[in-house]
Amino acid sequence: MPVNLTPNAIASINGGDMNSKPLVQVMDIKLIGSTQERYRFLISDSVSTQHAMLATQLNDRVKTGQVKKGSVVQLIEYICSTVQNRKIIVVLNMETIILDCEIIGNPKMFTESASTTQRAIPNGNPEHPVQINNFGAPNPSTFNAPKPSTYNAPNPGTFSTPNSTTRTPNTGTFRAANSGTFRAPYPGNNVQSFRPTVQPSYQPPPNYRNHGPILKNEAPARIIPIAALNPYQGRWAIKARVTAKGDLRRYNNARGDGKVFSFDLLDSDGGEIRVTCFNAIVDRFYDVIEVGKVYLISKGSLKPAQKNFNHLKNEWEIFLEATSTVDLCPEEDGSIPTQQFSFRPISEIENAENNSILDVIGIVISVNPSVPILRKNGMETQRRILNLKDRSGRSIELTLWGDFCSKEGQKLQEMVDVGFFPVLAVKAGKVNDFSGKSIGTISSTQLFINPEFPEARDLREWFDRGGKDTASMSISREMLAAGSKNEIRKTVAQIKDEGLGRSEKPDWITVRAFITFIKSDTFCYTACPLMIGDRQCNKKVTQSGNRWECNRCNQEFEECDYRYLLQAQIQDETGLTWVTAFQESGEEIMGCPAKELYVLKYELQDDIKFGDIIRSRVFNQYLFRLKIKEEMYGDEQRVKITVIKADQLNYSSESRYLLDLISKLKR
Structure with missing residues (x-):
């Protein structure tokens, strides 16, 4: 057809x-x-x-x-x-x-x-010529000439009129400066002179420098909504508020070492997008970006968002480059919200996909102490577990990692310890489905304690009117200590009776016990202070004259480090056992650095003060986080019990734990 x-x-x-x-x-x-x-x-x-x-x-x-x-x-x-x-x-x-x-x-x-063609109007009237552009519309430079005057040209050659009009011989076509093309009759040497309206020369705006032609990229880019961004646009700018800023991370891959950080943006239309910076760009913008501030951002490149790490509802992600600009907006823009939530009831999280990212709000009903965790890369981090409940009749575990444990986590524990149960809003929590559903923090997670918005106020009113006495069922794994595997409560006798530590993987338990004896002759060792990569060597060193020598590093140095290697006996109502506490847990037990005790005992030889410190730690009650693992000593297999963390017993928290345990046994 x-x-x-x-x-x-x-x-x-x-x-x-x-x-x-x-x-x-x-x-x-x-x-x-x-x-x-x-x-x-x-x-x-x-x-x-x-x-x-x-x-x-x-x-x-x-x-x-x-x-x-x-x-x-x-x-x-x-x-x-x-x-x-x-x-x-x-x-x-x-x-x-x-x-x-x-x-x-x-x-x-x-x-x-x-792209520009010449057309005459249909009636062909030569006195009213018009130039038609290639869009089919009259060109703005087309004009109607007034009644012309005439004069005799000296010859039919090309000539210029006083109005910068030129004629091409025998064509009758005149071309005026700054005007369109028009036709006039050519009656020999008597020609009509048209006086076109001369277009004024372009004057650049005051904010541009007057240095010749204005380059295309000098004019400010048009501000567009985040939702309209796509990688095929030549120039763009967005105005948005920073809602989250990730930590500065370092990495190593086949291309070498590098560093990276990201931040999230929200604009007045509700559009969100993540911005990522690498290496030299990190140095330019990491200290500039502040959460809550509004920025004008342009000249970045857009690439597909990596959904494994990016939870925002946007298929693109901005990568800032050397030519990118990030300008702080001096005046606050009230049209851009400070944060955007999409809260899910805890009851719905039970059916959420593993590793999905979501927002949740609830009342904090319990907070466990922070415990150290050894990552796969050998680095140590902190973990703290708390429990949230809402009016859906369900509760869930929230696991805080890293700095969240010492900042928001410590504040929440202090509130709960005095009997106040705060509202906690979690932005971008990650769902975990191991033995039930739980939520964990990631680098882009944000925690808001007792925030001022309607959902928080409604939840507070419900809890105070009787919600605190409403029974709720946990959708997380049921552990005696309302925590994960290294918060499982055991007694000292159960360590031996249940054969803990004799499997391939270590057992992690929590024991409430007293310290009954501390070995005072071998409480610490001299350690290498040198750094290997981003970790301290910590191997035992030997003294050679006035210097110390490390066989591992093959170096000598004037000062060594002193680290705890504390051996203690702990006891509860079921029995006693020996445990070993290294540097961090040793300081938690003794309350002072190992070097301080070393100086008292071996340099000052103040046995009285040294003995007083040791005796002051005996018969104190602690919550010991223990790692139990069978290891080979010579030709003999022995179970080694290591203290990972030692918290002095908080009687308020312990009482709540016991009451909660009783209520669960009664169900």
Whole structure:
């Protein structure tokens, strides 16, 4: 069937028309790109052709044969960008109108010089010439000339009028400076002189320097919503508030060492996006970015968001570059909210997918002490577990990691210890489904204690009116200590009776016990203070004259470190056992650094003061976090019990734990 492509569609798009939704024909399709598949089209309006790039989300149209060479398509969404000094049309959305069609017309490659054509008005009146641009509309430079005057030209050659008008011989065509092209009759040497309206020269705005032609990229980019961002835009700017800022992280891969940090943005339309900086860009912007401030950001590149690490509802992520700009907005923009939540009731989290990211709000009903955890990379971090409940009749464990334990976690524990149960809003918590559902913090998580917004006020009113006495069922794993595996309560006798530590993996338990004896002759050792990478060596060193020597590092140094190697006997109502406490847990038990005791005993030889310190630690009651593992000593297997953390007993928290245990036994 006959097909009419949209006239002048290619020229119109190059001229800035992005709304006409033209019909064009696909003349050629070529697959390009080595790392990411991209399709390049050659499209035609029957007169001109132009290269176009297909958005990656439309690749399946080509792969499934929905569009092919010769297809007539309608461009629904598209932009025209300059790539390597030439324009290219980026197709964001399109519809196939005719799948198979013969090539229409004899189109030629579109050029800028051919974008302007000359047309006369239909009646051909020479006294009212008009220039028609390639969009089919009168050119702004077209004008109606007043009644002309005449004069005799000395010869039919080319000449200039006083108004900078030139004539080409025998054509009757005049060209006026700063005006369009017009035609006039040519009656020999008597010609009509038209006085065109001269366009004023362009004056740059005051905020640009007057240094010649204004470069394209000097004008400020137009501010657009975050939701409108796509990687095919040449220039853009967004105005948004920083809602979260990640920690500065260092990494090592095949390309070498590096550093990275990210921050999240929210604009007045509710759009969110993550911004990531690497290496030298980190140095420029890490100290500049502050949570809660509004910034104007431009000249970054957009790449697909890595959903394993990025929970925001945006398929793109901004990567700042050397040319990027981040400018703090001096005035507060009240149209941009400070934070955006999408709270899920705890009862719904029970069906949430593992590793999904969500927001939750609840009342903190219990907080466990912080405990050290050894990561797979050998680094140590802190972990603290608390419990949340809401009006859905369910409760859930929230695991705090790293700095959350000592900042918000410590504040929450202090509140609960005095009998006040705060409201806690969790932004971007990660779901874990190991033995039930729980939530953990990640680098982009934010915690808000007793926040001032409606959901928090409603939850507080419900709890105070009787919600605190409402029974709730935990959707997390049921452990005696309401925590994870290294908070499982055991007695001293159970360590031996249950054969703890004799499996392939160590057992982690919590024991409430007294210290009954501390060995005072071998309470510490001299350690190497040198750093190996980002960790201290800590190997035992020997003294050689006035210097210390480390066999591992093969170096000598004047000062060594002193680290606890404390051996103590602990006892509860069921029995007693020996345990070993190293540096951190040793300081928690003794209340002072190992070097201080070493100086008292071996340098000052103050046995009285040294003895007083040792005796002051005996018969104190602690909550010991123990690691139990069978190890080989010579030819003999022995169970080694190591103190990971020693917290002096908090009677308020312990009483609540016992009451909670009683209530569970009564169910």
